Structure formats: C-alpha cells, structure tokens
Amino acid sequence: METVGKFSVPLGHDESWKHEATCEVMQGNNSSTCTKESRAERIATLQTREEDANIQYVDILERGFTQYGCSHYRRRCRIRAPCCNKIFDCRHCHNEAMNSIDVEKMQRHDLPRHQVRKVICSLCNTEQDVRQVCINCGVCMGKYFCETCKLFDDDLSKNQYHCNGCGICRTGGRDNFFHCYKCGCCYSVMLKTYHPCVERAMHHDCPVCFEYLFESTNDITVLPCGHTIHVDCLKEMRDHLQFFCPLCSKSVCDMSKVWEKLDMEIAATPMPESYQNKMVWILCNDCGETSQVQFHIVAQKCLSCKSYNTRVTRGDHTTPTASAPE
Numbered sequence: 001m002e003t004v005g006k007f008s009v010p011l012g013h014d015e016s017w018k019h020e021a022t023c024e025v026m027q028g029n030n031s032s033t034c035t036k037e038s039r040a041e042r043i044a045t046l047q048t049r050e051e052d053a054n055i056q057y058v059d060i061l062e063r064g065f066t067q068y069g070c071s072h073y074r075r076r077c078r079i080r081a082p083c084c085n086k087i088f089d090c091r092h093c094h095n096e097a098m099n100s101i102d103v104e105k106m107q108r109h110d111l112p113r114h115q116v117r118k119v120i121c122s123l124c125n126t127e128q129d130v131r132q133v134c135i136n137c138g139v140c141m142g143k144y145f146c147e148t149c150k151l152f153d154d155d156l157s158k159n160q161y162h163c164n165g166c167g168i169c170r171t172g173g174r175d176n177f178f179h180c181y182k183c184g185c186c187y188s189v190m191l192k193t194y195h196p197c198v199e200r201a202m203h204h205d206c207p208v209c210f211e212y213l214f215e216s217t218n219d220i221t222v223l224p225c226g227h228t229i230h231v232d233c234l235k236e237m238r239d240h241l242q243f244f245c246p247l248c249s250k251s252v253c254d255m256s257k258v259w260e261k262l263d264m265e266i267a268a269t270p271m272p273e274s275y276q277n278k279m280v281w282i283l284c285n286d287c288g289e290t291s292q293v294q295f296h297i298v299a300q301k302c303l304s305c306k307s308y309n310t311r312v313t314r315g316d317h318t319t320p321t322a323s324a325p326e
Helices: 016-030 036-062 091-098 231-239 256-267
Strands: 002-004 007-009 077-080 118-121 127-129 144-146 151-153 161-163 168-170 177-180 185-188 220-222 228-230 279-284 290-294 310-315
Touching: 220 231, 228 231
Parallel strands: none
Antiparallel strands: 002 007, 077 118, 118 127, 144 151, 161 168, 177 185, 220 228, 279 290, 279 310
C-alpha cells in the first residue's frame, strides 16, 4: 500500500481511496457549517491527492524501464519454460540455449510461445502467472504486452501488434500491414492491391539459409513470383550474381538491361556454319512458355517475353551439315 494524504493507495491502483475521499467531501458539503470556500478547498484537496496518487502509481509502473532484458527484448521479467522447467530471459534465449551443440541431440527442443504459463519479475523475483503488472511490486513488466503470445517488450519503437490471422505478434505497425489469408501471412499494404498469392507462402524454410520464415525475427521480402526469402539472403544471392528464385527459377528483379547486353553479345558471337540451322526447344522460366529457337552457345531467347532466363528441353533431329570440331 502507498499513502496519499490520509488515504492508502494500493499498488494495483485500486481507486477505492478516491471513493473514501469523495464521501468525506460530500459529508462536509452536507454540514451546516460548510461554506462555498471550504467546499472548493475540499475539492481542490481531493484533486491534488488524486494527482499525487497517479504520479506515484506511474512511478511504480516505470521502475526499471529499459534496464532489464536480453538481446531480443527489453523487458522486466523472465519466463519459466514449461518444457524443461528452466528460467530464461525470453523464448528466443531458450531456443538458442536448448538447441546449441552443447546439448545432447535428443534433448534439443524449441519453446512454443503460447505454452508459457509462468513469469518471474526481474525487480522482486516473484514468480506468478502471466500478467502485465507484477502482482507483488506493481511494476509493469512490459509496456507492450500480448496475453495470447505471452510477449513482453518495453521497446515500443518496434510498433508491435498482434495479428489474429497469423496467430502471433508482428512488428512494423498494424496500419502498415495486412493479412493475406491465402498466403497465410502479413504483407506490406503496398502489396495489397496486387501480389502473387502462393498458398502458405511463409510457412516454409528460407531457400538459402533454411530458417523457418514464419517465426523468423529477420527481415523477409516477397519475390515477384510470390515466394519469400530473407532480405539478407537475397542480397547475398545478388552479391554472387544469382538473380533467380531458388524455388521456381523466375527472375527476382528487372533483368531487361542484362537481356540487352546478351543481345549484343550474341550478335557479336556468330555460331559456326555447321550450327547456324540448329534448332532447339526451350522452356522460359519467367513466362512458362515453350518455343523452338535457333541454338546459340551463349543463351536462348524466349520468343514470348524476350527473356533469356530459359532452359533447353530438347534438341531437334536436324543433322549438322558438317561434323563439329572436337
């Protein structure tokens, strides 16, 4: 209990003290000796007490703000993992520790966020059921709190929000994202009018690093084909001159400038006479069309979309007019 004037204010900010003070003022108002000035003085006193109580309550809630937590979250509590009954700063800390090479393979496991039932206040070490305000010392254990995900975080700059469609909390602000129920994930509102839907697009591993994308804390992007990948993994692909989706082989960016350079390279590289009439069938990875084109050692161009992102599916049965050199 905290004392404000002559009234006791519970740490949980129970406002029963205010009712008690109001009754005192009302009793004074009913007194025959009460003047207008004394009534105003009593009301002003009540307002001052209320302001003082609010200030003290906020001070209690704010104790230890940003002073506790881990590399993943700034928070004023720890969690008890129900799977192994151990205490960790957060779910990610648990998963990192319990999946390290120091742990026996059969003992490695993850902690599903929704299974957390107990938290420990970082200020008073009181273990309690999941709740935002400590039942003992009254401190707020996380300014952002999601009871569904058992998530606490004092860093509101992440603009956290809970997505009912995903069933988990996301960052970036609710107004900046929408949930696509076919893809099964949240996308930027810039993609709302059009994006290629791929069923459960994010419910798989990154095709480069093999981390499960749906629960990844790293930035994710959507490729033009609709498949998803880590932003850093896509950058690494481009650094190694890989510009095609690892899953479907479609181009991941505008390749028109590259196709123009290939046009010039093919024009400057004539094929030997024995191959000038050689035809092959190709499949375009970008538009999916098949076509018969003249074979060239550099690349084959799709007749439909003019892309060079193609593959030879079969040759024709035309015999070269002369034997090819060894």
